Amino acid sequence: MDSETLRALLLGVQRGEVSIQSATERLEVWPVEELGYAVVDHHRAVRQGMPEVVLGESKSPEQVVGIARALLARTGNVLVTRVDAAKAELVCQAVPELRYQEAARVLVSEARHVTPLGNAPVCVVTAGTSDVPVAEEAAETLLACGVALERVYDVGVAGLHRVLGHLDTLRAAPVVIVIAGMEGALSSVVGGLVAAPVIAVPTSVGYGTALSGFTALFGMLTGCAAGVTVVNIDNGFGAALAAFRILRGAAQ
Template sequence: MDLRELLEGVKDNNLDIEDALLKLKNLPYEDLGYANIDHHREIRNGYPEVIYCEGKSDEHILGIIEKMNEKGSNILGTRCRKETFDKVKEVYNHAEYEALSKILKIQNHDIVNVGKGKVLVVTGGTSDMSVADEAYYTCKFLGNEVDKIYDVGVAGIHRLLNRIPALQEARVIIAVAGMEGALPSVLGGLVDVPVIAVPTSVGYGANFGGLSALLTMLNSCASGISVVNIDNGFGAGYLAAMINKLK
């Protein structure tokens, strides 16, 4: 039950004041001992809390999902182990899993398309796909039309130049690249929309686990580029969704 439903229930005499007070007690956040679930985040930020599964036990993840599910929230989990998903699936048979990106999804109500245009996810190579898919499914889950163009890096730049019409149709572009991380700079010089750069940890030793790509993107000479952390596809997808719903 969300805040609007609760208020309407009291107004229509379908919910007495004592029951309403009890529900309000846990509405802002709910203390589970190991986690404080922020049930008001969707009211404040427009999107519900997302579960970062890495480092959490299966029991804790299931406990968080249970409480969010009681509120009727759509549930998104990132960096979710397949073994964890299998346990979730036993309880919530409508749960879905994207294996490459390790995204867990539970859709309890229709996802409304709140985006004002198309978000495009572009990668330098196929090795960047897991991070790119995390951005893709995050942005799509948050109510956006999202498309992909993969493996069009600067080593064969003609592949990217052949896709200029598709690039120019996008309202926001997410550029995912490892190695030297030059892709966002090239894209920034071709389009008139925001480019969100995502450095990946793909590369040989001197790549320093993605640090070289991160520094390249931070030092881009092209304008209109923002940069998220290494391998942070979720952060890029979330930011793109926020930009895309602006009027």
């Protein structure tokens, strides 16, 4: 149940279209569901506008199946992040309503029941092709939130003309997500070119002293473009949720 469904239910009671008994029965199975190994938060969509997202990493296929079925039964919307191909195959066999997006390593429900948010697409930018898996995690999360997006990939600072060639697209976006490994300089470049909020995602891409993403993280945190927000290493999901919160707050 999301906030719109809850509002419709209460209006139905107010107008006499839904009985108090019927409304009570629907609310009794809300907001959480105990599965033994997980407590599914069906109230998340009411509080935050987005159903609970499942971290697939370290969960067994059986646990992912159980949580996914619980979410499907209530909202019809499922997003599971950090899922390898072998686990995804087992889950999809048990829950055919899900499909696997290999590039993003996510499982998503085939039928999405989401309300579109925002008029202009969020721009998802990568410095290199090696950053694309993190970008696709962000992209799939945005789509699950009802947010349209524009992809601008492989435009790192080693060839500055590449990002400048997309300046109109960047400046038209209400939020820009910049994903980069190595030294992470692209977030400062983009942050100095656009007025919209910029969310920077350091990735673990790079040799030696890239330090599995820490160099990019420190570079983004100490960047000279003011007001750039930085999320955790390889956290495309977190960047997308931050963008969703910005857009949802602006729409309310």
